[in-house]
Structure formats: C-alpha cells, structure tokens
Amino acid sequence: MGQYNDICQPDKSTFWRDPRLYQIASLSILLLYGLFWLDFDISIWQIVVTLGVAQLIQYAATRYFNLPVFDPKSALISSLSLCLLLRTNDLPVAAFAALIAIGSKFVIRWNNKHVFNPTNLALVVLLSSGLGWISPGQWGQVAWFGFLIACLGSLVVTRAARADVTLAFLTFYVGLLFARALWLGDPLTIPLHQIESGALLIFAFFMISDPKTTPDSRIGRNVYALLIALTALYVQFGLFKPNGPLWGLIACSPFVPLLDRMFPGARYDWSKPTTGHVSVSVPLSLSLQPQRRFS
Amino acid sequence: MRYVIVPTVAFLIGLFLWSAEASAFCGFYVGKADTKLFNKASEVVIARHDSKTVITMANDFQGDVKEFAMVVPVPTVLEKDQIHVGDPAVLKHLADYSAPRLVEYFDPNPCQMNYPESRAMDMMAKAVEAPARQEPNTALGVIVEAQYTVGEYDILILSAKESHGLETWLSESGYKIPHGASKVLRSYLKQNMKFFVAKVNLVEQSKLGFTHLRPLQIAFESPKFMLPIRLGTVNADGAQELFIYVLTKQGRVETTNYRTIRLPEAQEIPLYVKEKFGDFYRDLFTQQVKRESERGVFLEYAWDMNWCDPCAANPLSAEELRSLGVFWQDSPSIKQRRGFMPQAQNVFLTRLHVRYDAAHFPEDLVFQETSDRNNFQARYILRHAWTGTDDCPAATTYRQQLRERYEREAHTLANLTGWNINEIRKAMNFASLTGGEDIKWYQRLWTN
Numbered sequence: 001m002g003q004y005n006d007i008c009q010p011d012k013s014t015f016w017r018d019p020r021l022y023q024i025a026s027l028s029i030l031l032l033y034g035l036f037w038l039d040f041d042i043s044i045w046q047i048v049v050t051l052g053v054a055q056l057i058q059y060a061a062t063r064y065f066n067l068p069v070f071d072p073k074s075a076l077i078s079s080l081s082l083c084l085l086l087r088t089n090d091l092p093v094a095a096f097a098a099l100i101a102i103g104s105k106f107v108i109r110w111n112n113k114h115v116f117n118p119t120n121l122a123l124v125v126l127l128s129s130g131l132g133w134i135s136p137g138q139w140g141q142v143a144w145f146g147f148l149i150a151c152l153g154s155l156v157v158t159r160a161a162r163a164d165v166t167l168a169f170l171t172f173y174v175g176l177l178f179a180r181a182l183w184l185g186d187p188l189t190i191p192l193h194q195i196e197s198g199a200l201l202i203f204a205f206f207m208i209s210d211p212k213t214t215p216d217s218r219i220g221r222n223v224y225a226l227l228i229a230l231t232a233l234y235v236q237f238g239l240f241k242p243n244g245p246l247w248g249l250i251a252c253s254p255f256v257p258l259l260d261r262m263f264p265g266a267r268y269d270w271s272k273p274t275t276g277h278v279s280v281s282v283p284l285s286l287s288l289q290p291q292r293r294f295s
Numbered sequence: 296m297r298y299v300i301v302p303t304v305a306f307l308i309g310l311f312l313w314s315a316e317a318s319a320f321c322g323f324y325v326g327k328a329d330t331k332l333f334n335k336a337s338e339v340v341i342a343r344h345d346s347k348t349v350i351t352m353a354n355d356f357q358g359d360v361k362e363f364a365m366v367v368p369v370p371t372v373l374e375k376d377q378i379h380v381g382d383p384a385v386l387k388h389l390a391d392y393s394a395p396r397l398v399e400y401f402d403p404n405p406c407q408m409n410y411p412e413s414r415a416m417d418m419m420a421k422a423v424e425a426p427a428r429q430e431p432n433t434a435l436g437v438i439v440e441a442q443y444t445v446g447e448y449d450i451l452i453l454s455a456k457e458s459h460g461l462e463t464w465l466s467e468s469g470y471k472i473p474h475g476a477s478k479v480l481r482s483y484l485k486q487n488m489k490f491f492v493a494k495v496n497l498v499e500q501s502k503l504g505f506t507h508l509r510p511l512q513i514a515f516e517s518p519k520f521m522l523p524i525r526l527g528t529v530n531a532d533g534a535q536e537l538f539i540y541v542l543t544k545q546g547r548v549e550t551t552n553y554r555t556i557r558l559p560e561a562q563e564i565p566l567y568v569k570e571k572f573g574d575f576y577r578d579l580f581t582q583q584v585k586r587e588s589e590r591g592v593f594l595e596y597a598w599d600m601n602w603c604d605p606c607a608a609n610p611l612s613a614e615e616l617r618s619l620g621v622f623w624q625d626s627p628s629i630k631q632r633r634g635f636m637p638q639a640q641n642v643f644l645t646r647l648h649v650r651y652d653a654a655h656f657p658e659d660l661v662f663q664e665t666s667d668r669n670n671f672q673a674r675y676i677l678r679h680a681w682t683g684t685d686d687c688p689a690a691t692t693y694r695q696q697l698r699e700r701y702e703r704e705a706h707t708l709a710n711l712t713g714w715n716i717n718e719i720r721k722a723m724n725f726a727s728l729t730g731g732e733d734i735k736w737y738q739r740l741w742t743n
Contacts, residue, residue, distance in 0.1 A: 039557070041667070087667070088666075131666065133666060135555070135665075137549070137551050137552050137554050138555070139554070140590075141588070184485050185481045185482055189657040190657045190658050193658055239518060240518040
C-alpha cells in the first residue's frame with residue numbers, strides 16, 4: 001500500500017486495470033465487517049482521522065513537490081490498512097500514524113523509490129513507542145477465509161504483476177511454519193491456526209507486495225521474500241514477539257537497493273503492470289532520469 | 296459470600312462521599328454468585344513487567360492429595376528461591392475484586408422529577424474457578440535439574456533428551472501420564488522447555504496443618520509471555536475452564552493467537568435474576584462461547600488497580616499485590632516514609648476467562664500487553680420499577696412504558712443466556728407486572 005503513480009495519469013482505459021481499486025474495495029469491506037461484526041476496537045472517528053490526515057498529507061506533498069497529479073488511491077490503501085491494524089485510544093496518535101505513513105513516502109527515499117512500505121513504517125514506529133498496538137488475534141475464521149478468498153481473487157482479477165512476491169513470501173513463511181510443526185511433532189492444526197490471522201493476509205497481499213518498495217527483478221523479489229520470512233519467524237520464535245512479518249519487512253526493506261543492484265529489473269509503473277522482465281539497461285536509464293518520482 | 300456485604304457497603308458509602316462519579320451508585324450490595332460456578336476450572340495469576348514474570352497457579356483439587364501432581368512446562372530451570380507457596384486468600388480477594396457484577400437501580404417517582412437514568416446499587420457476582428493441574432507421568436534418561444521441598448510441595452525440575460524417556464520416568468516415579476502426552480512433551484522439549492513437577496509432601500503438609508492445597512508460585516525471567524495449556528487438553532474429558540488474571544504496569548493484556556472478546560455488559564435484565572445470578576452468569580458465558588464457535592478468550596475485567604466502580608471487593612493492597620508478584624512498585628514502607636498512601640499504583644488488572652479443549656485451542660495461549668488503559672467490567676443491571684401510586688401524566692406514560700421495558704429485559708435475558716423466553720416471562724410474572732395485559736399471540740409462538 002502506499003504507492004502512487006506520479007508520472008502517468010491514468011486514462012479511462014487504464015483506470016480499471018489499476019489493481020489498487022480492488023485492494024481498496026476489499027480493504028473497505030473488511031474494515032466494515034471488522035467494525036460491525038467483529039467489534040474491532042476502533043472508533044469511527046479514528047477511521048475518519050486516519051483517512052483524512054492521509055489524504056491531506058498526500059495532497060500537501062503533491063503540491064509541495066510539484067507532482068503532476070493528486071492520486072488518492074495509494075494513500076487510501078495505506079490508511080485503510082492502518083485502520084485495520086493499528087489500535088490506539090488517542091486520535092492524535094492515529095493522525096501521527098497517517099502522517100508517518102504518507103510522509104515517509106516522500107521523505108525517506110533512495111534511488112527514486114521510497115525505502116519503507118508506508119503502513120509498515122508507521123506501525124513499527126507506533127509499536128516501538130508504545131503509543132499503539134496491533135491485535136493480531138482478532139479476526140476469526142469467517143473473516144479470515146472470506147478475506148483470503150478476496151485477496152486471492154484480486155490477484156486473479158487484476159493479474160497483479162507483483163503477485164510473485166506475495167506468493168513467494170506465503171510459500172516460504174507457511175512452508176517453514178509447517179516444517180517447524182513437523183520437526184516438533186506438533187499436529188498440523190497448529191501451523192494452520194498460526195496462519196489464521198487477518199494481519200498476515202494484509203501483510204502478504206498489501207504490504208510486502210507494494211511494487212514501489214519491492215526489488216525490481218523477480219529473482220530479487222524471491223530472495224527478498226525469503227529474507228523477510230526468515231526474519232519474521234526469528235522474531236516470532238526466537239524473540240517471542242508478535243507481529244513477526246512486520247518487523248521482518250522493516251528490517252529487510254533497506255536491502256532492496258542492494259538487491260536491485262545485484263538483480264536489476266524494470267521500475268514499476270501502476271498503469272503498466274510488469275513483472276520486471278526488462279533488459280538490464282532499462283533500470284539504468286530510469287535511474288538516470290532527472291525527474292523526481294514520488295510513488 | 297454474604298460476609299462481603301458489610302465491607303462492600305462500607306466501601307460504597309466511602310465512594311459516595313469521595314467521588315461524584317461513584318455517587319451515582321446509591322444502592323446496596325445484593326450478593327454474588329458462588330465461586331464454584333464452573334467445573335474443572337483453574338486460576339492463574341501472571342504478574343509481568345519487562346520479561347520478569349511471576350505465575351501463581353491455584354486449583355481446587357478435591358481428591359486425595361496423594362493423587363495430586365502437576366506438571367508444568369517452564370522456560371528456565373528454577374532455583375529454590377524462585378518457587379513459593381502463596382496465600383489462597385489473596386487469590387480469592389483478586390477473584391472477588393474482578394468478578395462479574397450485578398448492579399441494582401431504582402426508578403424515581405416520575406411525578407417528582409425528570410426521569411433520569413436511575414441508578415443504584417451494585418452487587419456482584421463472581422465467576423469463578425477451580426482446579427488446576429494434573430498430569431502425572433513416567434520416564435527415563437531424564438535429568439533432574441533440581442529438587443526442592445517448598446511448603447507442602449515436593450518440587451522437581453526436569454529436563455530430558457527425549458519425550459519417551461521423560462514419559463517413562465514420570466510413570467515409574469508414580470505419575471500417571473495421560474495417553475498421548477508424549478507428543479506434547481516432545482514438542483516442549485524441542486522448544487527447550489523444562490518441566491516443573493509438583494506433588495504433595497504428606498509429612499510436610501501435616502506438619503504445616505493445611506488441609507487445602509495452597510497456590511504454587513514461580514518467578515522467572517523469559518521473553519515468552521505465554522501460558523502452556525496443551526498438556527491440560529491431552530486427557531481432558533470435555534472442555535476446561537481457565538481464569539487468567541494478569542497484573543501489568545502498562546495496560547490491558549490480550550491473546551495474540553486467539554480472539555479476545557469483551558463479554559456483553561451493562562445490559563438490563565429482569566429482577567428475578569438477582570436470586571440466580573450464578574446460573575445467569577454461567578449460562579451467559581456458555582452462550583458467548585458458543586457464539587464464538589468455542590474459540591474465544593473472554594475479557595471479564597480490565598481495570599486500574601487503584602480503584603473500582605462499583606466495587607465487588609476492595610482493590611488489593613500493595614502487600615497483596617507484591618505477594619502475587621508485582622515487583623515494580625516501591626515497597627509500602629518506602630511509600631509511607633515518603634508520605635504516600637500505601638496504595639497500589641501502576642498496576643493494571645486484566646481478567647480473562649477461557650473455556651478450552653484440544654480441538655479449538657490447538658496452541659498455547661500467547662499474550663501481549665497493550666497500552667490500552669480503558670476500564671471494562673462485566674456488569675449487569677437490575678432496574679426496579681417505581682411502584683408509587685401518584686397520578687400525573689408522567690406517571691401514566693411511565694407505566695405504559697414499563698411493559699415494553701419488561702419485554703425488552705426478557706428478550707435481553709433470553710438472548711444472553713439462551714433461556715426459554717416463555718419461561719422467563721413466567722418467572723418474571725409477566726402478566727401481573729404488566730397490569731394483566733396479555734402478551735401478543737405471536738409472541739408465544741417462538742421460544743426466543
């Protein structure tokens with residue numbers, strides 16, 4: 001989440017191909033379900049503040065950096081994800097989270113890409129400061145299965161070009177959880193129960209897959225997914241902390257420029273989804289472009 | 296439980312004088328449900344800050360104490376100083392303080408004042424608890440890391456290379472290991488857990504003169520914030536009840552791998568429930584468990600230990616909290632020297648209630664502390680109607696609305712507990728309450 005295409009204004013033909021529309025729809029439905037059926041600890045005001053501040057920052061940054069068009073979609077995805085995951089009792093904290101998320105896209109950059117996934121960074125900052133928390137167990141099976149289907153469905157419908165990183169991460173992460181259970185002699189109901197978290201799905205389908213913060217090449221993305229899965233499991237079973245994948249992503253994000261250098265590929269453009277299969281010269285030429293890209 | 300009445304009333308009066316908020320409660324204490332509402336229940340208190348943890352484990356084991364043994368996976372080898380026998384009275388106090396409660400309000404005369412939310416009293420009930428451990432076993436190739444006698448208990452700290460050895464050793468040592476425990480033991484061993492094994496030393500027990508088993512306490516440092524429940528599900532016939540009281544510095548605690556759900560609260564229910572609050576609460580809990588497909592962990596109480604409103608029992612003293620493992624407060628003597636009241640501070644209590652079995656709770660409970668300091672209590676309301684004979688337009692309206700209110704209360708009760716609505720109406724003496732008006736024909740058709 002938290003990506004936005006700054007240089008290509010989507011015309012009508014490309015508008016509906018933008019996978020972010022499907023993401024927004026599924027996140028919104030999930031939020032409503034959580035709010036009214038699962039009694040999520042979140043007030044309407046917190047939602048309003050989070051979404052509002054996110055758009056405000058996106059708009060302000062668009063003006064400040066003279067971007068050609070204000071695109072609310074990525075900021076909306078980031079802020080919807082924040083609403084789904086972040087819990088706090090203070091509205092200023094919710095606003096602060098939205099500020100960090102969207103602001104970081106424009107400030108923390110390397111080689112014309114933002115380094116951290118916006119939602120991920122905001123969550124980690126708030127978790128470490130003790131200002132907020134995440135309730136990873138609050139989903140329930142119905143919501144989880146429903147959301148899983150919606151997520152997988154959106155991959156198919158949108159033919160999301162960077163679905164590979166999602167699938168690679170889930171394969172490594174779930175595979176290693178099952179391997180651990182087999183090694184311990186645990187029943188397989190345990191790893192099945194461990195993956196039954198809406199937070200994991202949001203992470204896999206909306207955060208790690210953010211084309212703007214993942215490596216450009218497919219091999220780079222697979223290596224990246226493996227690194228994150230290993231870090232996540234270490235946090236979970238070595239440090240005994242919850243929300244392992246979030247910490248894994250934040251720890252591995254700084255390695256993306258390195259992975260891009262080792263395994264070059266084409267930079268992502270929301271209106272022209274690609275898998276990064278482009279000749280090596282392309283990213284070089286892109287990186288030489290003088291114009292700023294804040295997506 | 297009636298003995299609690301006097302101090303509770305006294306404390307309520309104190310609250311009345313002290314706090315405008317508390318003055319809203321102007322009634323009297325009515326009573327509370329028995330602590331033995333739930334069968335096969337255990338109580339565990341966890342006091343934790345940073346990675347320092349004190350766990351108090353209590354049970355109401357009713358059989359021959361010779362038969363009693365408990366095997367608990369622990370993350371570290373414990374020294375003798377890290378094991379202690381606690382005072383059951385403190386645990387009881389904690390249970391009473393945090394118990395689900397019943398509150399009574401009295402409607403005022405509608406002719407004399409604007410119809411404010413009536414308020415009034417409180418009473419509480421308690422939900423409660425019971426046994427604790429079991430797990431006998433047998434084994435070989437086992438290392439006895441340490442062996443102590445603490446109070447009336449003989450304690451062993453075991454580690455082992457493999458689970459079959461541990462199982463055999465425990466069996467040969469007279470512990471009856473449930474069939475199927477070996478797999479679970481193996482999993483814990485691979486996770487580098489040790490086993491804390493306790494049984495009763497009959498000689499020490501008779502010397503000490505205790506007839507009941509007192510709670511065992513262990514103190515250790517570990518990043519693991521969890522409660523092992525898997526061994527308890529191996530041979531359990533049916534679900535088990537567990538009450539978990541967590542004392543923390545920062546805020547509410549919740550499970551990270553299961554849904555933590557607040558129980559329905561502040562619902563108005565028919566007056567006759569006063570006489571059977573225990574049954575009401577037990578059935579309410581069962582109903583909520585079903586609604587969550589038997590997978591939920593329920594929040595019964597979350598409150599700053601400095602106060603309560605209304606109070607089912609006074610907050611625990613600093614000494615009591617210390618005995619339960621709250622190590623992060625200054626000692627009472629230091630506070631007094633500094634001129635503070637020796638009252639608890641920086642202690643937030645979370646009370647969780649879970650009904651678990653192997654099918655629905657495959658994993659151990661894992662917790663996290665949140666920064667949420669919002670208070671929550673499972674509180675239920677009895678609202679007494681005004682029965683005066685004054686006549687005025689407001690009184691007429693009031694009387695007309697009563698019928699609807701009774702019907703609403705009946706539905707609430709049926710909904711919360713799954714009780715039959717017709718029986719509820721009968722128990723409420725619905726016809727006479729509503730001035731002889733009969734309920735609609737279609738309201739008799741369905742039971743809830």
